[in-house]
Amino acid sequence: MPLLGLLPRRAWAALLSQLLRPPCASCTGAVRCQSQVAEAVLTSQLKAHQEKPNFIIKIPKETLTEKYGEDSGLMYDLKDQGGELLSLRYDLTVPFARYLAMSKVKKMKRYHVGKVWRRESPSIVQGRYREFCQCDFDIAGQFDPMIPDAECLKIMCEILSGLQLGDFLIKVNDRRIVDGMFAACGVPESKFRAICSSIDKLDKMAWKDVRHEMVAKKGLAPEVADRIGDYVQCHGGVSLVEQMFQDPRLSQNKQALEGLEDLKLLFEYLNLFGIAEKISFDLSLARGLDYYTGVIYEAVLLQTPTQAGEEPLNVGSVAAGGRYDGLVGMFDPKGHKVPCVGLSIGVERIFYIVEQRMKTKGEKVRTTETQVFVATPQKNFLQERLKLITELWDAGIKAEMLYKNNPKLLTQLHYCESTGIPLVVIIGEQELKEGIIKIRSVASREEVAIKRENLVAEIQKRLSES
Amino acid sequence: MPLLGLLPRRAWAALLSQLLRPPCASCTGAVRCQSQVAEAVLTSQLKAHQEKPNFIIKIPKETLTEKYGEDSGLMYDLKDQGGELLSLRYDLTVPFARYLAMSKVKKMKRYHVGKVWRRESPSIVQGRYREFCQCDFDIAGQFDPMIPDAECLKIMCEILSGLQLGDFLIKVNDRRIVDGMFAACGVPESKFRAICSSIDKLDKMAWKDVRHEMVAKKGLAPEVADRIGDYVQCHGGVSLVEQMFQDPRLSQNKQALEGLEDLKLLFEYLNLFGIAEKISFDLSLARGLDYYTGVIYEAVLLQTPTQAGEEPLNVGSVAAGGRYDGLVGMFDPKGHKVPCVGLSIGVERIFYIVEQRMKTKGEKVRTTETQVFVATPQKNFLQERLKLITELWDAGIKAEMLYKNNPKLLTQLHYCESTGIPLVVIIGEQELKEGIIKIRSVASREEVAIKRENLVAEIQKRLSES
Numbered sequence: 035m036p037l038l039g040l041l042p043r044r045a046w047a048a049l050l051s052q053l054l055r056p057p058c059a060s061c062t063g064a065v066r067c068q069s070q071v072a073e074a075v076l077t078s079q080l081k082a083h084q085e086k087p088n089f090i091i092k093i094p095k096e097t098l099t100e101k102y103g104e105d106s107g108l109m110y111d112l113k114d115q116g117g118e119l120l121s122l123r124y125d126l127t128v129p130f131a132r133y134l135a136m137s138k139v140k141k142m143k144r145y146h147v148g149k150v151w152r153r154e155s156p157s158i159v160q161g162r163y164r165e166f167c168q169c170d171f172d173i174a175g176q177f178d179p180m181i182p183d184a185e186c187l188k189i190m191c192e193i194l195s196g197l198q199l200g201d202f203l204i205k206v207n208d209r210r211i212v213d214g215m216f217a218a219c220g221v222p223e224s225k226f227r228a229i230c231s232s233i234d235k236l237d238k239m240a241w242k243d244v245r246h247e248m249v250a251k252k253g254l255a256p257e258v259a260d261r262i263g264d265y266v267q268c269h270g271g272v273s274l275v276e277q278m279f280q281d282p283r284l285s286q287n288k289q290a291l292e293g294l295e296d297l298k299l300l301f302e303y304l305n306l307f308g309i310a311e312k313i314s315f316d317l318s319l320a321r322g323l324d325y326y327t328g329v330i331y332e333a334v335l336l337q338t339p340t341q342a343g344e345e346p347l348n349v350g351s352v353a354a355g356g357r358y359d360g361l362v363g364m365f366d367p368k369g370h371k372v373p374c375v376g377l378s379i380g381v382e383r384i385f386y387i388v389e390q391r392m393k394t395k396g397e398k399v400r401t402t403e404t405q406v407f408v409a410t411p412q413k414n415f416l417q418e419r420l421k422l423i424t425e426l427w428d429a430g431i432k433a434e435m436l437y438k439n440n441p442k443l444l445t446q447l448h449y450c451e452s453t454g455i456p457l458v459v460i461i462g463e464q465e466l467k468e469g470i471i472k473i474r475s476v477a478s479r480e481e482v483a484i485k486r487e488n489l490v491a492e493i494q495k496r497l498s499e500s
Numbered sequence: 501m502p503l504l505g506l507l508p509r510r511a512w513a514a515l516l517s518q519l520l521r522p523p524c525a526s527c528t529g530a531v532r533c534q535s536q537v538a539e540a541v542l543t544s545q546l547k548a549h550q551e552k553p554n555f556i557i558k559i560p561k562e563t564l565t566e567k568y569g570e571d572s573g574l575m576y577d578l579k580d581q582g583g584e585l586l587s588l589r590y591d592l593t594v595p596f597a598r599y600l601a602m603s604k605v606k607k608m609k610r611y612h613v614g615k616v617w618r619r620e621s622p623s624i625v626q627g628r629y630r631e632f633c634q635c636d637f638d639i640a641g642q643f644d645p646m647i648p649d650a651e652c653l654k655i656m657c658e659i660l661s662g663l664q665l666g667d668f669l670i671k672v673n674d675r676r677i678v679d680g681m682f683a684a685c686g687v688p689e690s691k692f693r694a695i696c697s698s699i700d701k702l703d704k705m706a707w708k709d710v711r712h713e714m715v716a717k718k719g720l721a722p723e724v725a726d727r728i729g730d731y732v733q734c735h736g737g738v739s740l741v742e743q744m745f746q747d748p749r750l751s752q753n754k755q756a757l758e759g760l761e762d763l764k765l766l767f768e769y770l771n772l773f774g775i776a777e778k779i780s781f782d783l784s785l786a787r788g789l790d791y792y793t794g795v796i797y798e799a800v801l802l803q804t805p806t807q808a809g810e811e812p813l814n815v816g817s818v819a820a821g822g823r824y825d826g827l828v829g830m831f832d833p834k835g836h837k838v839p840c841v842g843l844s845i846g847v848e849r850i851f852y853i854v855e856q857r858m859k860t861k862g863e864k865v866r867t868t869e870t871q872v873f874v875a876t877p878q879k880n881f882l883q884e885r886l887k888l889i890t891e892l893w894d895a896g897i898k899a900e901m902l903y904k905n906n907p908k909l910l911t912q913l914h915y916c917e918s919t920g921i922p923l924v925v926i927i928g929e930q931e932l933k934e935g936i937i938k939i940r941s942v943a944s945r946e947e948v949a950i951k952r953e954n955l956v957a958e959i960q961k962r963l964s965e966s
Contacts, residue, residue: 424773427654437643437647
């Protein structure tokens with residue numbers, strides 16, 4: 035029986051083992067650092083209606099709103115006791131940037147797991163909630179080009195592989211290529227962000243609907259939309275990057291060329307990291323958030339063809355990120371910039387996918403890690419059960435028992451079957467008298483008697499074999 | 501060099517390994533359960549100004565306020581876009597109780613690590629913040645007496661031992677004994693909660709100051725205060741429980757007798773769990789929160805005598821909890837009760853203690869887990885470094901390098917010394933030509949050359965030895 039109940043912990047273990055690899059380069063003390071981050075998170079929710087922002091404890095909402103483009107309407111706004119406007123954090127990226135600026139931290143590598151809030155229409159089918167958990171990893175600092183960017187993609191690959199979600203692909207693009215493409219196609223600069231938001235919907239909407247939105251709602255000329263349409267169908271590996279260098283329109287655009295140069299370098303490093311085949315240069319990837327300035331990426335799971343009875347999964351991207359070199363400077367009174375690149379993983383979406391897959395396969399979900407259950411067929415054996423469970427606990431074995439003085443044996447065994455606990459140790463009068471313990475395998479219902487003093491060793495042996 | 505940077509992870513590992521032992525008894529799916537808890541947490545912050553509470557999505561502040569007694573002023577209040585009064589959660593206990601009631605969950609064992617907020621005067625010296633992290637564990641459900649309560653104390657002991665905070669003591673009392681003591685001493689029933697709050701300050705204030713507060717501020721008769729004074733100086737083991745059964749005043753009080761009976765049974769189980777010597781029945785323990793109904797407990801660290809240069813630590817309790825049988829029923833429209841017992845650990849306080857101890861001992865704090873640094877003395881060796889680090893990462897070794905094309909060797913070695921990375925692998929032209937790698941111990945500065953193909957095995961061997 036697979037242990038979905040354990041997946042969160044395994045998933046985190048996988049996440050953490052990847053994410054803890056890099057150092058928090060500029061921290062002199064992790065404890066202090068943690069406290070500061072904690073404080074920063076609270077402070078980041080404090081935003082005042084002020085003309086001149088006070089960067090010590092308050093960040094005006096006006097400032098924050100710009101960061102999320104069209105999605106700003108999804109922010110949860112609140113007022114505090116003093117009537118000042120606050121909001122719940124929309125993501126972990128903006129608070130991180132603000133923390134760097136306020137603490138004058140010039141380089142840092144860190145992960146952060148935490149809740150974020152959005153005023154969306156919740157949709158369990160799409161794994162979308164109003165409150166959900168994000169796991170972020172970011173590298174801040176001025177470094178040589180694309181080395182931290184490549185590491186972010188390596189980490190994304192390791193995490194998604196570690197989570198065993200099946201085959202996946204990471205789409206990569208560059209915000210400068212997107213903008214260059216818009217310019218080359220004839221999009222007026224004032225419409226860049228709006229068109230970018232439309233393009234971002236291509237993973238959920240067909241091209242013709244996105245085209246309609248751009249033309250009918252956002253006033254783009256149809257021939258401009260069609261030119262964009264030619265590009266956004268392109269995706270491939272480093273050869274597509276090379277091809278775009280030759281593209282008559284893009285190659286005329288300085289921004290686009292910079293983006294292409296960086297992507298070429300990125301693919302070189304991805305190759306050395308052994309993950310190039312997981313990465314696809316995809317011109318339809320736009321990422322709606324306004325703060326990205328360079329490389330952007332988004333991981334999607336590759337669906338195996340829907341089998342009979344399997345419901346199609348549509349959960350959008352499971353991880354995404356990119357480079358945001360301007361965000362920290364927006365929070366710094368003097369505008370000092372700290373280049374950053376990072377990624378964000380949507381935890382609930384991943385859980386939802388795993389749950390759906392298990393449901394489809396008819397796999398039962400285990401909600402506990404309990405390895406051993408302590409049972410008795412006799413009355414008045416609470417003391418002996420407590421002694422036994424203490425022995426198991428003290429040996430680091432995950433054990434439980436019913437909180438009843440005199441439970442029925444059948445109730446105890448049923449409990450093990452329904453919760454998927456693999457082993458039962460049974461103690462009764464006979465066993466106590468003879469100095470033995472019975473070990474029962476829940477799956478096979480086989481029972482063997484062993485000497486009491488060998489209990490822990492025997493359990494550990496069986497657990498290591500299973 | 502001790503790894504304080506790692507302590508959080510180790511601490512959580514210790515916490516989790518203890519806390520994951522028990523099952524989430526009534527959950528059929530951990531993922532669904534998690535989502536529901538997540539939703540409940542947000543919902544728990546929604547409180548409307550309504551005469552008749554709507555228990556589906558909103559909880560009136562009035563209802564919540566009663567739960568915290570005198571501390572209610574510490575709640576963070578907010579208003580949402582609709583002008584409704586909200587507040588940030590004050591602890592994890594009340595949201596858990598509300599979740600059980602709303603979801604009609606009748607039994608559950610769970611842990612929860614999360615942020616809580618209080619409008620206190622922050623004090624770093626006492627490890628007190630406005631936003632901090634709590635780690636809660638609770639057992640909900642109707643069970644035979646004191647078995648889950650004893651398990652909570654066992655878990656508390658295991659966690660505190662696992663965290664290696666030095667010697668500790670868990671004070672235990674029962675809310676019914678406190679109330680019975682008040683009644684027996686002649687405290688008017690209307691003053692029970694107020695006097696309870698005063699008694700709760702005994703760990704920070706001297707008896708004479710607490711007495712003054714009770715008499716001068718809370719209008720208690722001096723002779724009543726003195727009677728209380730006799731009791732609150734009593735602490736001991738199970739023999740004190742026996743002694744109190746004979747106490748002429750307490751033994752007349754039905755409530756107090758019930759509490760004493762339960763404590764007697766509790767000590768029997770604590771004995772079987774092998775932790776009785778860590779537990780002290782302490783009549784001065786009152787716990788200020790209103791929602792406790794039975795056994796209450798609080799863990800304090802036992803200070804070793806202050807050594808020269810060591811600053812005295814005053815961080816209050818590091819963990820506490822108790823039984824709250826009425827709280828779930830307060831959130832249930834029909835008043836259905838679900839008895840609960842649980843504990844809460846203050847994470848920042850524990851970090852603060854560890855940090856102070858290390859500072860006193862002059863121990864340097866490591867903020868990373870990095871095991872190996874990949875260095876080069878040569879220019880144009882980025883590709884080789886990337887290949888090397890990929891090999892290490894793919895083998896699960898925590899490795900890093902500088903994000904520079906051509907860093908100086910001295911810069912790289914200094915970085916290892918300042919961050920406490922124990923091993924460096926060095927690759928240069930000579931090494932590349934000969935198919936070797938140099939391994940350098942940062943502490944001893946010794947270097948040895950090994951064959952390139954033995955790199956991972958050699959690193960793993962060294963790491964397992966250290």
